Amino acid sequence: MKIESQAPDSQVMKKAIALFLEKKPFLTYIYLDDCKTTAMRVKSEDHHRNLKKVDLEIGKLVEVLKDCNMYRKTGIIVTSSRSSSPSDMVPLIVKSSGIRAKTVLQGVNVIDVTPTICALAGLEGPHSSSGIVIWDAFVPGEKYGAETLIKRQVDELRKERVRVWARFYQALKERESYRHQMAEIKDEQQNLFDYAGQNEQTIAQLRKRLNQGKGLMAGMVVVFLIGYLVEYRWLKRRFMLFK
Numbered sequence: 001m002k003i004e005s006q007a008p009d010s011q012v013m014k015k016a017i018a019l020f021l022e023k024k025p026f027l028t029y030i031y032l033d034d035c036k037t038t039a040m041r042v043k044s045e046d047h048h049r050n051l052k053k054v055d056l057e058i059g060k061l062v063e064v065l066k067d068c069n070m071y072r073k074t075g076i077i078v079t080s081s082r083s084s085s086p087s088d089m090v091p092l093i094v095k096s097s098g099i100r101a102k103t104v105l106q107g108v109n110v111i112d113v114t115p116t117i118c119a120l121a122g123l124e125g126p127h128s129s130s131g132i133v134i135w136d137a138f139v140p141g142e143k144y145g146a147e148t149l150i151k152r153q154v155d156e157l158r159k160e161r162v163r164v165w166a167r168f169y170q171a172l173k174e175r176e177s178y179r180h181q182m183a184e185i186k187d188e189q190q191n192l193f194d195y196a197g198q199n200e201q202t203i204a205q206l207r208k209r210l211n212q213g214k215g216l217m218a219g220m221v222v223v224f225l226i227g228y229l230v231e232y233r234w235l236k237r238r239f240m241l242f243k
Contacts, residue, residue: 009034013057017064027117032057073097075120079110096120100139108134130163132156 003015009032016030032054038047058078065071075096090110095101098120111131118125119133135153140146 009053009057013060017061021064021068030061075099075117077113077117079113081110094134094137098139098141098144099137103137105134105137132160 003012012032013030016028019025020028035047035050035054038050058076062071062076065074075094077096078091078093080090092108092110092113094116109131111129112134113131114129115125115131115133116137119135119138125131125133133152133156135144135149135156138144138149140149144152
């Protein structure tokens with residue numbers, strides 16, 4: 001099933017719902033971008049209007065899930081790929097079984113979504129992910145007890161702390177490496193300047209010698225002309241004697 005990249009959100013959601021009802025996939029990713037064109041405008045009315053349209057489109061998906069008796073066992077995550085606010089924060093709304101309802105958490109990033117989805121599905125998070133599982137949003141139950149959730153949260157924070165410090169030390173190493181490279185570049189630049197200065201001196205000396213050679217050649221030409229004239233006059237007088 002294909003759709004044009006410039007298609008409106010209503011058409012995208014319609015296609016996504018049709019594909020969901022046909023395939024019943026484990027994961028459905030729906031990208032709605034009508035708000036992208038109005039996010040950076042000075043007038044916010046158009047952007048708020050588009051946000052309301054997004055809410056209505058998500059509502060259509062919720063209605064379909066309820067009609068199929070799949071709403072309670074389906075996880076829904078609403079977020080954004082980028083921020084248009086001065087705080088650089090993005091919305092992150094999670095509705096899923098095993099997640100506490102009507103709970104507001106602070107300090108959660110979009111990069112935490114993927115490892116959280118993996119935890120909900122009972123899977124290990126991707127090794128390339130730099131986010132952590134939002135364990136404090138989970139409901140204690142048979143699968144994860146309260147003590148287990150706290151322990152996992154602490155473990156995740158400890159691992160993230162190690163990763164942050166590892167990146168910090170790596171950044172320090174790279175900074176030192178860049179410093180050495182910049183020092184070498186400056187030395188090489190100075191060597192080039194010195195070499196260029198030596199070349200300028202050599203060129204100046206060669207020009208001086210060339211000018212001296214030109215002067216000498218000009219003097220020799222003058223001497224030759226004078227000698228030629230003297231010899232011509234001498235020969236002329238000599239041959240005139242025989243007339």
